Amino acid sequence: MMKNILRIQKWxxxxxxxxxxxxxxxxFVKSLLPFLEAYFSSxxxxxxxxxRLDSGTLYFYLLCMVGSxxxxxxxVVITTYFIDIRSEKIMLKMDKEVHLKAxxxxxxxxxxxxxxxxxxxxxxxxxxxxxxxxxxxYTSSYLENIFMVIFSLAVVTDLLLKVQTFxxxxxxxxxxxxxxxxLIIVSIVVNLxxxxxxxxxxxxxxxxxxxxxxxxxxQYNYLDKIISRDYDFGKVIRLYNMQDMLxxxxxxxxxxxxxxxxxxxxxxxxxxxxxxxxxAILNLVLYLVVLARAFAKLFPVGQxxxxxxxxxxLSDGLGGVGxxxxxxxxxxxxFQTYLEFLELDSMQQLGSxxxxxxxxxxxxxxxxxxxxxxxxxxxxxxxxxxxTFDLHKKLAVVGPxxxxxxxxxxxxxxxYEPSEGIIKLNGIPINKYSFTEYIKILSVVFQDFQLxxxxxxxxxxxxxxxxxxxxxxxxxxxxxxxxISQMKDGLDTYLYKHNHEGxxxxxxxxxxxxIARALYKDGSYVVLDEPTAALxxxxxxxxxxxxxxxxxxxxxxxxxxxxxxxxxxDHILVFDQGSIIEEGTxxxxxxxxxxxxxxxxxxxxxxx
Numbered sequence: 001m002m003k004n005i006l007r008i009q010k011w012x013x014x015x016x017x018x019x020x021x022x023x024x025x026x027x028f029v030k031s032l033l034p035f036l037e038a039y040f041s042s043x044x045x046x047x048x049x050x051x052r053l054d055s056g057t058l059y060f061y062l063l064c065m066v067g068s069x070x071x072x073x074x075x076v077v078i079t080t081y082f083i084d085i086r087s088e089k090i091m092l093k094m095d096k097e098v099h100l101k102a103x104x105x106x107x108x109x110x111x112x113x114x115x116x117x118x119x120x121x122x123x124x125x126x127x128x129x130x131x132x133x134x135x136x137x138y139t140s141s142y143l144e145n146i147f148m149v150i151f152s153l154a155v156v157t158d159l160l161l162k163v164q165t166f167x168x169x170x171x172x173x174x175x176x177x178x179x180x181x182x183l184i185i186v187s188i189v190v191n192l193x194x195x196x197x198x199x200x201x202x203x204x205x206x207x208x209x210x211x212x213x214x215x216x217x218x219q220y221n222y223l224d225k226i227i228s229r230d231y232d233f234g235k236v237i238r239l240y241n242m243q244d245m246l247x248x249x250x251x252x253x254x255x256x257x258x259x260x261x262x263x264x265x266x267x268x269x270x271x272x273x274x275x276x277x278x279x280a281i282l283n284l285v286l287y288l289v290v291l292a293r294a295f296a297k298l299f300p301v302g303q304x305x306x307x308x309x310x311x312x313x314l315s316d317g318l319g320g321v322g323x324x325x326x327x328x329x330x331x332x333x334x335f336q337t338y339l340e341f342l343e344l345d346s347m348q349q350l351g352s353x354x355x356x357x358x359x360x361x362x363x364x365x366x367x368x369x370x371x372x373x374x375x376x377x378x379x380x381x382x383x384x385x386x387x388t389f390d391l392h393k394k395l396a397v398v399g400p401x402x403x404x405x406x407x408x409x410x411x412x413x414x415x416y417e418p419s420e421g422i423i424k425l426n427g428i429p430i431n432k433y434s435f436t437e438y439i440k441i442l443s444v445v446f447q448d449f450q451l452x453x454x455x456x457x458x459x460x461x462x463x464x465x466x467x468x469x470x471x472x473x474x475x476x477x478x479x480x481x482x483x484i485s486q487m488k489d490g491l492d493t494y495l496y497k498h499n500h501e502g503x504x505x506x507x508x509x510x511x512x513x514x515i516a517r518a519l520y521k522d523g524s525y526v527v528l529d530e531p532t533a534a535l536x537x538x539x540x541x542x543x544x545x546x547x548x549x550x551x552x553x554x555x556x557x558x559x560x561x562x563x564x565x566x567x568x569x570d571h572i573l574v575f576d577q578g579s580i581i582e583e584g585t586x587x588x589x590x591x592x593x594x595x596x597x598x599x600x601x602x603x604x605x606x607x608x
Contacts, residue, residue, distance in 0.1 A: 004332045005325075009139070011339065012132070015093055019086040023136050026079040027143035031317075033072040035151050038309040040065045046302030083140075087133035094132070094338065101342050107415035109344060112375050135335070138327050145320030152314035159290070159307045160184065162298040175292035184289055188315055191282040195319035198274065219253050279315075286311045353428065355437045361524035361554050363425060363441050365389050365412065370421035372411060381407040383578045385421070389525075389555055394547075396566040397559045398599065399575035405559045406447070408575065409527055412557075413442055443523030447530035447559075449514040453502060456484065457491035460517050474516040477550050480509055519550055526556040563600045572596065 013020050040061045047058065102110065159181075166177035174180060226233040227246060237243065290307045293299065299307070355363075366388040373380045382404045389395065397405045410416050411423060414430055423430050430438055451459050458464055460471045471491055475481045487493040487503055494502040505513065518526060547556070547568065558565050566572050566586050574582035574589065574596045582594050589596035 005328050008332055008335050015090045016086045019083055022079045022083050023140045024143055026076055027140045028147055029072050029075045031144045031147035033068055036068045037065055038306045042302040042306040046300040049301045083136055087136055090132045097342060135331055138324050142324035145317045148313050148317035152310045152317055155310035156314050162293060172292050175289050176296045180289045183285055187282045187285045191279060191315050192318045194278050195322055223250055351431050351433045351435055353433045355433055363524045366424050368422050370418045372419045380578050385580060391555050392553050393570040394556045396569035396572045403575035404578040405575050406529060413444055414438060441524040443518035443521040444527040445514045445518045451495055451510050451513060453496040455492045455494055460520050470520055474519040478512040478516045480512040483509060524554055526551050526554050529559040563603045
């Protein structure tokens, strides 16, 4: 456990090399001052009791007390100020690191529900139990209590040695002998044991509370999004009168959360009450021993303040070490999740071979006995797929829902690694190539494509830097340039109303922009997954009619449920249950009267 704490501290130090030294300085100053105050107070009291008043010495002691207090307060305020600022900067860095890691994770990892939960927990770790600033407050308190124990032991050891010979069974005699010293040690040990047990119970309850918060925040954030932050849900909510249902779900989340909070607060209240009661009894023993020894004149009366203060600080310090050690361990569990997320491996980053840039687009891709099943599933989505793409040709991939068409394309795009078999580019396994360079040869539009609430030109170019003529050219090819010309800011118009002056685009318009993005990228392979699903028949016809000019000498792949798209293609693959069951031209497959013929006939009425 200590190893984990040190690991987190080392990582925090790497994030900001000054924050830990500042925490140590603050802890040292805060722990030392009470002993200085107690020491000078004991000297002043002893002067008064012994009638040894000396105004010069008295003023000196008072000046030392006040001066040490002022220095301590100034140092604490200054160090706290810088610790808080640096903690906030670390929080921002953590948030940035989570997003950067998520951006560069393998799609396979990102799509995994366990990874999504880890991302959520990594984000929660930044705020769980107060986040980084509380971590350093705990660290400072932990160190402060360690220093307090060290300073206390130096004074308490002196007290334990101030004993007199055991003469009788009187109360004073017992407390002033070595038996009294043993009572002090036993009281401190018992108090420490009780505190440790109570701390363990309290931290268990605190961790339970943190888990409740994580679950509640995740569920509440989703409801908050669909109710007040994502206006796309607004139409459905109102047209289907879902207000009452959502209100009930909100109430349900709050009630479940409230019950959990109440249960835990009752538990921690009992723990705190028990702890305080036992501490009061044990402290009473310490007071009696010190007073008995002062009465027996084993030390000057003024030192009562110093010894009592040191005994209390020793007891508190030992308990505090346990409290903050446990608290840091509890927070470690939160930060461990964060670090584990940052340490997730990315298979995409393993390849290093560069891809030669070719203007002739001669990139040969082939599947060799490729099989694949999704993580957590034993059922194959693809089974023994073998295919070599014909360069500069148009390929149609068809089949019923769940046949494996989109999985076939995801493997081609290296979004997943094959479970079995190998995919090659120009004879070399694609995972040997740099992922960044490999995807440059692919221009893909998936059925569930996404546009961003960024300027239109940035969406098309996938970058803030773009060639205006190329953007206009691709938008013209997909027959949407007239709509763009009507927008207030033209290519600089923001899409969607996530921005104040964004414009809404229809599903068909969005799909055309997505196709324009793929054309702008100028990949050697153009992959369109249901490219015309949101287009009307006339727009669909125009897209396919002009596609020869759009893709030119590139290799193009179309996944579609609309069999009409197949007539524009040179070759057709028919998938069913994860395998290629038929392949050929449109006419040859119709002559076979197999699965393709069956699908064509089912839609033929729409083409006649």
